[in-house]
Amino acid sequence: MPGSFFFLSSGLFMGWGLGANDAANIFGTAVATRMIRYRTATVIAGVFIILGAVSGGGGVSRTYGQLGAVNALPGAFTVAFAAGLTVLWMVRLGLAVSTSQAIVGAIVGWNLFSGTPTDTGTLYRIMSTWVFAPFLGGLLAVALYLPARRFLNRTRIHLLRLDSYTRAALLAAGAFGAYSLGMNNIANVMGVFLHDSPFRDLYLGAGLTFTGIQQLFLLGGAAMALGVLTYSRKVMMTVGSGIYALSPVTAFIVVLASSLVLFVFGSQGLQSLLLSLGLPALPLVPVSQSQAVVGAVTGIGLARGGGNINFRLLGKIGLGWVATPAAAALLAYIGLFFMQNVFLQPVFF
């Protein structure tokens, strides 16, 4: 059993890094502009990430299961480890990296190694969201930005009152963003361990059961929250004051738009609702918070006349769509070979 938990460590490390990095997308501007205290931001982010992961992470994780059911714990460890290494590698190369793309590449690497056929339908569905998510982020940001600008230009709200409203809005959007992040991205942290979870269902009484998957997601969510609490300050300051340089009101729109992207690609409830209304539903796929943010910022840049667009960054995102999964697949393949032949651990059944 302790060995089982050791194999979860690569996923937990991934969660820690994801939490530290993506909390900055949610609260970076608010903290860097001192609209929200760092401690308040981290506590809200931590709590809502865990809530999102435990209550809504199942749907997205199943999509990864359809892509490749990693069925041995050492194999899952290697897949998550390869994805983590890829993220680190791509970050060092300065590419706009996405954890989702790394995990997908690593799962395909496992499929190749284990001889499991890759479900190309699921793969294309996932890949199409990589392109679609930043676009949707941009569209939603424009849809929120234009009426907000119109409203603020027409109403006479004093700077001081606008400031307090903006703080409340940033807190609410941040909480929603953290919830959506936990719900959507828990699959990147714990998705590959779904088939080999060391946790068993716990009956809590009064008809309530704390499922093994929920326990797994709680652990992953806690790792993400720990990343937020221990390592997000520097990233928040960089995102908040360096890369995007947003005003607090624009930051609220960007956070809300990118969080909505994560929400629509992660919520089973929304998917069921749309299907019950006979409307087309979006697939439940983990998407990159950072890339949704870049899409939202670009959308606002276009709405303001196109002066603020960082085409180099957009080019790097495009390159990341190909380079990240390819590198992750390669690293996973090599890692699985070593795990199987050097450490003599079963990586698939």
Next chain:
Amino acid sequence: MKKFFRSRARDIEEKIEEYLCCISKAGLIFNEGIRDYFRDKHGRLEERRQEISQLEREADELLKKIKHDLYAHMLIPESRGDVFELLDDLDDIVDTTKQVLLQLSIETPAIPPFLREDFLDMTGASINAVDELVRGVRAFFMETQMVADYVNKVFFFEKEADRLEEISKRRIFSSEETRLSCKMHIRHFIEKIALLSDKSEEIAKNLLIYAAKRSI
């Protein structure tokens, strides 16, 4: 929570409004003080000077409270620096009006009657510039997109004051009735009055930048 935020913000909003009223009033009193001087009502001028001194003290007190409250309650962290700079710069305008009236009251320059209208027009243009600036500052807090309109008016009145300053200087220095020492003395007052519009223009330029930073 909402009530807590609102009352605190409202309180500071009111202080800022009071502060802006002090600046506007100082401009109006200054204008009347200059008129009193030309009407030879030196007693009234002294009263105006004291009124402006009182206003300056009130403005200083308000500024201190506004700064303290904005810091203590961590309000508008992003625009706080700009707001402080703006309000500090406005304080210079009250200082200048007080200084000019004090100097007039002490030095009683012998301004020839042919310069009277030019002086009054120039004072009017300078005070109009101050007035439009205060309106612009109000717009900065309430309706940012209007700031540019007021700033353009400040620029207009500053140019007008500059033009009148030049005319006055040419007229006094081309006069053969006045001694050079008097000419120099009068020039000092011409420049001091025109300084009000120059300062307003300088603040208005910064105001445009602060407003651009606030636009979403």
